[in-house]
Amino acid sequence: MSGLRVKDLSAWYGRAQILFQVDVDVSNSEVVVLLGRNGAGKTTTLKALMNMVPRVSGVREFEGQALTDLKPSRIARMGLGYVPEERRIFKQLTVMENLYVGQQARREGAPYWTVDRLFEIFPNLGRMRNRLGGLMSGGEQQMLSLARTLMGNPRLVLLDEPSEGLAPVIVQQMAAALKAMKGEGLAILLSEQNLSFAQAVADRAYVIEKGHLRFQGSFDSLMADTNVRATYLSV
Numbered sequence: 001m002s003g004l005r006v007k008d009l010s011a012w013y014g015r016a017q018i019l020f021q022v023d024v025d026v027s028n029s030e031v032v033v034l035l036g037r038n039g040a041g042k043t044t045t046l047k048a049l050m051n052m053v054p055r056v057s058g059v060r061e062f063e064g065q066a067l068t069d070l071k072p073s074r075i076a077r078m079g080l081g082y083v084p085e086e087r088r089i090f091k092q093l094t095v096m097e098n099l100y101v102g103q104q105a106r107r108e109g110a111p112y113w114t115v116d117r118l119f120e121i122f123p124n125l126g127r128m129r130n131r132l133g134g135l136m137s138g139g140e141q142q143m144l145s146l147a148r149t150l151m152g153n154p155r156l157v158l159l160d161e162p163s164e165g166l167a168p169v170i171v172q173q174m175a176a177a178l179k180a181m182k183g184e185g186l187a188i189l190l191s192e193q194n195l196s197f198a199q200a201v202a203d204r205a206y207v208i209e210k211g212h213l214r215f216q217g218s219f220d221s222l223m224a225d226t227n228v229r230a231t232y233l234s235v
Helices: 042-049 072-077 095-101 115-121 138-150 168-183 195-201 219-224 226-233
Strands: 004-013 016-026 031-035 055-062 080-083 156-160 187-192 204-209 212-218
Touching (some): 004 042, 016 031, 042 156, 072 080, 080 138, 115 138, 187 195, 204 219, 204 226, 219 226
Parallel strands (some): 031 187, 031 204, 080 156, 156 187
Antiparallel strands (some): 004 016, 004 055
16 A cells, blocks of 8 residues: 555553554545544654654554654655644744755655745745744744645655644635645645644544544544544534
């Protein structure tokens, strides 16, 4: 199977087990969302895929290659991009400088991103090419973090809470950007709490609660399952 395959993923921080045998699959050109409340294990799932959690077990394969014991930098060079919730842009660098920091060579079988193409998807960034990252709003920094990751020409992007704390107009722009990215053939696995945002962009959904997988299926199936939404997603 091409894309991402995760089977029986468990993860620990010290003695505390956070994930319990979680299964996730993402195929090429597909948008899949991990849904759940705060503390459900969504961020830990993404970090475990990048080997950024101290102890992890289970099968993790990307494009048929095992990710076990690989450093995060090596995983990124394989074409698996990661956009953390914290954004982590270089605040003392301009938009253009941040983008070129993330640049990698063209990758066979992956969308090819140029600065001009990214500015079509993120027009806000195109209007502030020389602005320092530290002088940008939270939403603009989120867009820059995602655009910088795309400069690495990944096959699949792990995107952590892209709508968190953003103004509604920026959330709409982010949803449009994700749809454009999918249209270019990029696969996306995102963690999210905003159900309406997830519904706008995702093909399939996984619901996670206290580290356990509680639902997997199409988004239509999730929206039709009032019990799952009431039990695991309502505030």
